Amino acid sequence: MGMPGCVITQSQNFQTSGCVIRNSEDEKRDIKAGKVPEEWKDNPHKLAQKDTDARWTLKRGKKPDPAKPKTVEIAVPVFGYKNHISTDVRHGFIRSFAVSDAAAHDGARLRDLVRQNNTASGVWADTAYRSKKNEVYMAKRGLNSKVHHRRNPGKPLSEMQAKANAARSRIRARIEHVFAHQKRRMGVFVRTIGMARARFKIGMANLAYNFQRFVWHQGRSLPA
Secondary structure (H helix, E strand, C coil): CCCCEEEEECEEEECCCCCCCCCCCCHHHHHHCCCCHHHHHHHHHHHHHHCCEEEEEEEEECCCEEEEEEECCCCEEEEEEEEEEEEEECCCCCEEEEEEECCCHHHHHHHHHHCCCCCCCCCEHHHCCCCHHHHHHHHCCCCEEECCCCCCCCCCCCHHHHHHHHHHHHHHHHHHHHHHHHHHHHCCCCCCCCCCHHHHHHHHHHHHHHHHHHHHHHHHHHCC
16 A cells, blocks of 8 residues: 555553552662662562663643633653554554653654655654754655644744644544554553563554554445
C-alpha cells in the first residue's frame, strides 16, 4: 500500500504496574545520572524490582482557556514509558514507532518517526513537534509541515493560524483512535521492568493493532 501522508501526534503514556516505592533524594540523583545507587548493588533482589529506565511525568488535560481565568488544568502523575507512533492518513496503520521514558519530549522523536520512503510529503503533528529544528529538518527533506501552530505566551493565535489548526485537527485526530483502541479494547498496560522489555511489549502491542486493523480492512472489502 502507498503511504499518502504521515500523521504524527502527541505520544501515549503507559504507566508501569505494581506499587511504586519512593526513592531517596540521593537515589534519584544517581538514577538521573545513569548510575546504580550503592545500596542497591549489594541487594540484587531489590535491584531487580527497581525500574531505573522509567521516569515520572505529568499527564495534562485540556489547557485552561486564557479568556476564562477560573478554569483549572488537571495534571495526573504517571510513572512509566511513552509510545511514539506515526500512521498513514488513508489506512491508519502504524508505520513506525519509538519508545522512550514517560518524561521524554515528543518533538525530539520526529526523526525517529518520519521515514524517507514516504510516498507523500504531508506531515501532521501537534504543537509538541513545533520547533525550528524540526521545521528545518522537514524542509530539507521535501516534507510539507502541517504541524499545529503554537500560541505565544499571553497571546492568542491569529485568525489564519486558528483556521489552519482546525483544518489540521480533522486529519491528525485520526491517530487518537489508535491510542483509544490500545487502551480500551486491547487493555495495553506495561507490566515489565526496564526499557528493553517495555520496548518489546509496546512494539508487540503496535504490531497487534496493525493485525486487527488489517482484518478490519479485509472485512470491509468482502461482499455483503
